[in-house]
Amino acid sequence: MTGWRGIVVGIVAACLALAADPRAYLKLGADVDGTVIALKWADQPVRYFVTNRDAPNVTAVDLQRLATDAFATWAAVPHATVSSDFAGFVDAPPVSADGVSVIGFASLAGAPFTLASTSFTVDDGTGALREADIAVNTSFDWSTVPGGDAAHYDLGFALLHEIGHLYGLGHSGLGETELTAEGRRRVLAKDAVMFPIAFPPGAVSDRTLDPDDEAGLADLYPATGERRVLGSIAGRVTRDGAGIFGAHLTAFNPSTGSIVGSFTLSDDGTFVISGLEPGLYVVRAEPLDDEDLASFFDDASAVDIDFRPAFAPRLVAVPAGGSSARIDIKVTRK
Amino acid sequence: MTARQSPLSASRRIAGGLGLALVVIAAPASAQRAVVEPRVEIGGSALVMGPMSLGLASADYQTPRGDALPLFHADARMAASAGAEGRVTVSIAPNMALEAAGAWMRPHIVSRIDGDYEGAAAVTARLPLSRFTAEGAALVTIVRHGRTVWFLRGGAGWMREMAGWGTFAEDGAIGDLGLGVKYWWHTRARDAPGRLALRVDARLAGRAGGIVIGARTFRVAPLVAAGLDVAW
Numbered sequence: 001m002t003g004w005r006g007i008v009v010g011i012v013a014a015c016l017a018l019a020a021d022p023r024a025y026l027k028l029g030a031d032v033d034g035t036v037i038a039l040k041w042a043d044q045p046v047r048y049f050v051t052n053r054d055a056p057n058v059t060a061v062d063l064q065r066l067a068t069d070a071f072a073t074w075a076a077v078p079h080a081t082v083s084s085d086f087a088g089f090v091d092a093p094p095v096s097a098d099g100v101s102v103i104g105f106a107s108l109a110g111a112p113f114t115l116a117s118t119s120f121t122v123d124d125g126t127g128a129l130r131e132a133d134i135a136v137n138t139s140f141d142w143s144t145v146p147g148g149d150a151a152h153y154d155l156g157f158a159l160l161h162e163i164g165h166l167y168g169l170g171h172s173g174l175g176e177t178e179l180t181a182e183g184r185r186r187v188l189a190k191d192a193v194m195f196p197i198a199f200p201p202g203a204v205s206d207r208t209l210d211p212d213d214e215a216g217l218a219d220l221y222p223a224t225g226e227r228r229v230l231g232s233i234a235g236r237v238t239r240d241g242a243g244i245f246g247a248h249l250t251a252f253n254p255s256t257g258s259i260v261g262s263f264t265l266s267d268d269g270t271f272v273i274s275g276l277e278p279g280l281y282v283v284r285a286e287p288l289d290d291e292d293l294a295s296f297f298d299d300a301s302a303v304d305i306d307f308r309p310a311f312a313p314r315l316v317a318v319p320a321g322g323s324s325a326r327i328d329i330k331v332t333r334k
Numbered sequence: 335m336t337a338r339q340s341p342l343s344a345s346r347r348i349a350g351g352l353g354l355a356l357v358v359i360a361a362p363a364s365a366q367r368a369v370v371e372p373r374v375e376i377g378g379s380a381l382v383m384g385p386m387s388l389g390l391a392s393a394d395y396q397t398p399r400g401d402a403l404p405l406f407h408a409d410a411r412m413a414a415s416a417g418a419e420g421r422v423t424v425s426i427a428p429n430m431a432l433e434a435a436g437a438w439m440r441p442h443i444v445s446r447i448d449g450d451y452e453g454a455a456a457v458t459a460r461l462p463l464s465r466f467t468a469e470g471a472a473l474v475t476i477v478r479h480g481r482t483v484w485f486l487r488g489g490a491g492w493m494r495e496m497a498g499w500g501t502f503a504e505d506g507a508i509g510d511l512g513l514g515v516k517y518w519w520h521t522r523a524r525d526a527p528g529r530l531a532l533r534v535d536a537r538l539a540g541r542a543g544g545i546v547i548g549a550r551t552f553r554v555a556p557l558v559a560a561g562l563d564v565a566w
Binding site for chain 2: 282317
């Protein structure tokens with residue numbers, strides 16, 4: 001008999017905090033018998049309910065409509081196959097281990113800066129997702145206005161981000177932030193819906209998915225035959241000959257303008273950036289110093305951020321259905 | 335006077351007529367000694383192509399207002415490169431010939447990556463390519479001066495560029511326009527091809543597609559070809 005386990009990730013409002021994100025980078029992971037495997041749904045469509053509870057300015061029907069739109073946005077990702085099915089309104093709150101996946105408003109009193117969070121119930125035997133629940137924090141005022149509302153966070157974006165988690169995507173590192181006087185982080189710019197910190201109230205530019213989000217989903221749920229269409233970059237980040245753990249990698253395609261990220265996930269500094277359209281890429285390594293490390297890794301102390309950003313010394317050709325020649329990026333201490 | 339004619343004298347008359355026709359068709363443009371263009375030539379040249387800009391691209395993040403925040407820039411060009419060309423040229427008129435050519439080159443894409451938002455040191459990244467082209471061209475003779483023949487050449491064709499040991503390939507179109515000169519001299523060896531020519535072309539070579547950085551627009555570079563043509 002297999003057990004179930006709960007996992008929580010969330011998007012934060014201009015700050016960090018909370019959210020233990022298990023061994024994740026682009027994808028969430030689960031430990032099954034000592035092996036980390038990617039969290040994903042074994043069966044689709046993902047069947048979900050919506051809690052029949054309103055929030056200030058937003059009804060449960062509004063929430064359901066925006067959730068349906070967000071699911072449709074993810075379902076339209078090229079080279080990926082995901083599907084969902086709205087099963088109806090329920091009185092049940094969005095909590096784990098009740099046997100149904102629920103999206104709803106809830107009070108996240110213990111996480112005052114968290115806009116919304118996603119919790120999972122995972123089959124311990126297989127690592128497959130059994131249930132996912134999205135709680136939208138009623139501590140914030142929400143907007144459903146198409147053009148945005150300068151006083152309220154955009155509910156459409158929050159749902160798009162959380163449904164990315166629901167499918168098994170972790171946080172993206174594609175963003176730049178700065179520390180405010182209060183010691184919190186403010187987003188200057190980003191290039192992924194799955195970046196862990198939200199734009200300020202009023203911004204609606206994050207309602208569409210970016211190439212990094214799409215690459216993650218295509219890697220996790222490839223459409224039939226798509227493994228032969230997309231390619232990857234493999235390499236290693238080192239400092240004085242030793243591998244760097246937790247370095248953030250970006251692959252930039254100058255022809256399309258797309259940027260896709262990844263991380264070094266082992267002590268020898270090796271990495272793979274997958275879900276890439278064939279083409280030429282500029283690859284860059286940087287320390288993960290624009291976000292809370294706990295938003296990405298279980299053990300933040302293992303992440304090495306003592307190095308200066310650096311570019312790969314050559315352009316990288318990504319073939320369809322294969323990996324580039326391995327590249328080495330040498331970095332130096334700050 | 336007799337009406338009889340030997341077979342031999344008839345043959346001579348026919349040969350004389352053909353010779354007259356050839357002289358008329360291949361009438362020299364100058365008053366100097368005529369050089370009759372051969373029907374078929376096979377040649378090869380070394381190619382040198384000049385540098386070509388491939389465009390500027392910016393890796394941008396998006397601000398809350400929807401503006402771009404550049405993370406870094408990549409300014410790319412195709413470095414000057416060398417290669418080889420083989421061709422077959424067939425005369426179809428006194429001053430016109432058609433040509434089929436195939437070429438291989440080994441260019442490098444060179445990209446200057448700088449302007450990093452977080453201060454990463456600028457680098458110049460390179461990537462070697464293999465380029466194969468197949469082209470059809472028309473040649474029009476514009477001046478004949480003794481053994482020297484000047485011509486205009488215009489061509490168009492297909493290109494394949496490959497990187498990463500052939501694992502990544504992109505196709506494109508090529509087109510070129512140029513001026514060339516051939517200098518002919520006779521060979522004396524028996525059974526050897528009739529003539530040999532030194533040929534030099536200067537072309538303006540354009541391309542669309544292929545492996546690019548930045549926008550997929552038509553780009554042009556100078557190209558010089560120098561080699562030999564052998565005529566049959």
